[in-house]
Amino acid sequence: MITNIIKSRWFVGTISIVVGLILILMAFWFGMYVGERRAGFARGWGDNYGMIFGQPRMGFFPEPGENPIPRGFGNGGVVLKVEGNTIAIKGNDNVEKTVVVSNLTSIREGASSISADKINPGDSVIIIGDPNNSGQIQARFIRVFPSVNSSSTQFQSMMNGGAMMGNSSGTLSQ
Numbered sequence: 001m002i003t004n005i006i007k008s009r010w011f012v013g014t015i016s017i018v019v020g021l022i023l024i025l026m027a028f029w030f031g032m033y034v035g036e037r038r039a040g041f042a043r044g045w046g047d048n049y050g051m052i053f054g055q056p057r058m059g060f061f062p063e064p065g066e067n068p069i070p071r072g073f074g075n076g077g078v079v080l081k082v083e084g085n086t087i088a089i090k091g092n093d094n095v096e097k098t099v100v101v102s103n104l105t106s107i108r109e110g111a112s113s114i115s116a117d118k119i120n121p122g123d124s125v126i127i128i129g130d131p132n133n134s135g136q137i138q139a140r141f142i143r144v145f146p147s148v149n150s151s152s153t154q155f156q157s158m159m160n161g162g163a164m165m166g167n168s169s170g171t172l173s174q
Contacts, residue, residue, distance in 0.1 A: 075099075075137060076126040082119050086136075089125060098136040099127050109144040119144055 005011050077091040087099040101107070101116045109118070119125065119142070129139040 076124070079119055079121050079123045079125055081121060082116070085116065087116070087119060087125075087139075087142075089127070099129070099139050099142070100132065100136050101139050101142070105129075105139045105142060107142045107144065114144065116142075 075089070075091055075097055077089040077097070079087055080090055080096065081088040085101045087101060089097050089099060091097055105116070107114050107116060107119070124145040126143045126145075127137055127139050128141040129137045132138045
């Protein structure tokens with residue numbers, strides 16, 4: 001009797017419909033899952049739009065005179081004071097910043113490595129590092145330019161992302 005029921009068209013049709021509904025529901029659930037993941041990504045992207053595209057902390061429309069370009073992981077300027085493992089610099093935006101130097105910090109002057117005690121007040125520096133919880137820059141790399149005057153157009157151009165020009169014809173210097 002059970003074999004007759006299993007072989008009947010009614011039973012096979014019913015099972016086929018149930019399996020089909022299960023497959024449709026699984027496809028619907030998978031589509032919902034993918035859509036939810038995509039929406040979550042889009043929401044996170046929108047929430048972090050400013051960080052992704054470099055929105056300054058003061059917003060996209062800064063006050064007149066404020067520098068609209070953030071310097072998140074790098075900075076530069078003139079060394080004001082060197083004291084132990086900290087260096088005070090005056091940045092291009094005329095804001096004083098404290099740079100912390102560690103054993104892992106690579107310091108270069110020209111093609112050679114130097115130690116932090118070779119950095120002197122008045123030297124021009126470019127620093128790459130991370131901000132710490134104390135509002136200081138934890139330096140990973142420091143490039144020292146002792147012979148470049150911080151008010152020169154070459155240094156200002158370099159600080160603003162331009163290339164250093166070697167002559168008036170606009171070719172890069174070696």
